[in-house]
């Protein structure tokens with residue numbers, strides 16, 4: 001079982017630490033320091049050792065998140081690695097479960113520092129370069145601390161105009177918007193602007209805010225986006241921040257509180273070939289004229305069918321007409337329907353993501369050959385032409401939130417003007433475009 005051992009990617013390192021008489025903050029800083037030494041050296045050596053003769057040694061052990069894992073999996077392996085000891089990892093988890101939302105990514109590491117009696121003294125998990133979740137053993141039990149390194153925030157202001165024959169993303173890149181943010185910016189713009197109607201010469205202004213730790217980019221957001229088009233008209237998007245940083249209301253809105261979450265529908269199949277459209281037709285089996293409440297897409301049996309938007313599965317079953325069918329209810333009360341499937345991959349109650357595979361094309365029920373019947377019901381439950389549905393509506397801000405948005409809009413307008421008036425610097429090494437930038441306090 002050599003492979004299993006190697007797969008742990010764990011190393012145990014002898015460390016010393018200042019345990020006697022130090023407070024929690026010192027303990028946390030010490031762990032940070034130990035771990036950063038470990039991280040620095042482990043790239044090349046795999047092991048880092050520091051020795052001091054007069055203090056109690058701690059052993060640092062880490063394990064790495066693998067595909068599809070939650071915190072429990074990593075904790076179980078760490079526990080197994082602390083041979084013979086009661087690692088107290090359950091208590092460590094309890095101390096932070098209300099404060100930490102684990103969104104683990106493959107390759108992230110959980111660190112524990114264990115004393116000579118195999119007791120965990122400290123725990124550390126850092127989801128990014130500036131944030132660490134630390135748990136420390138104290139006389140009164142395990143205590144959780146969020147440790148955040150200071151970041152420098154920088155605003156950058158971009159402006160430009162659409163050009164004949166170039167794509168929106170191409171223009172955004174050309175005016176200096178970093179590649180990592182182009183998709184976000186174009187998503188915000190597309191919520192409000194119908195780009196097939198945008199014309200060369202239409203102008204836009206964008207305000208981005210980026211956070212840096214030392215020289216490392218940590219995160220970025222679109223604070224403000226403005227588009228002024230000859231045909232599409234004038235549009236503005238403002239970034240709203242709820243007091244709760246995890247709130248799903250944190251998104252872009254118009255000045256009056258309409259949400260601008262880009263939630264365009266995905267396609268149910270990768271390749272679309274319409275064999276029968278929505279509306280009246282002669283039924284291929286009965287010969288009667290009747291209304292076809294959906295769109296038929298021809299595709300080979302077994303072709304993967306995708307959810308067109310986020311939602312909850314409300315139907316997953318079989319009947320003699322529709323065959324295997326799935327229906328998904330979306331946030332705005334509408335529902336998408338997928339029929340004649342050869343296989344269903346989700347059950348009633350399942351939450352699905354946009355584009356998620358939910359089943360396979362087939363010819364079950366009343367069907368003359370393999371195809372997907374794709375239907376859409378409005379919030380009142382009546383069939384509508386699925387091709388007329390392009391976006392899932394998002395809620396409007398109201399009450400206290402709307403009042404907060406108004407305050408933030410005023411502040412964003414002020415910031416936008418200040419940043420556009422700030423000194424211009426070259427956008428990057430590969431372009432001559434100048435961008436206005438300002439470091440925030």
Ligand SMILES: [Zn+2]
Pocket residue numbers: 276292294295296372373374
């Ligand atoms: Zn059909």
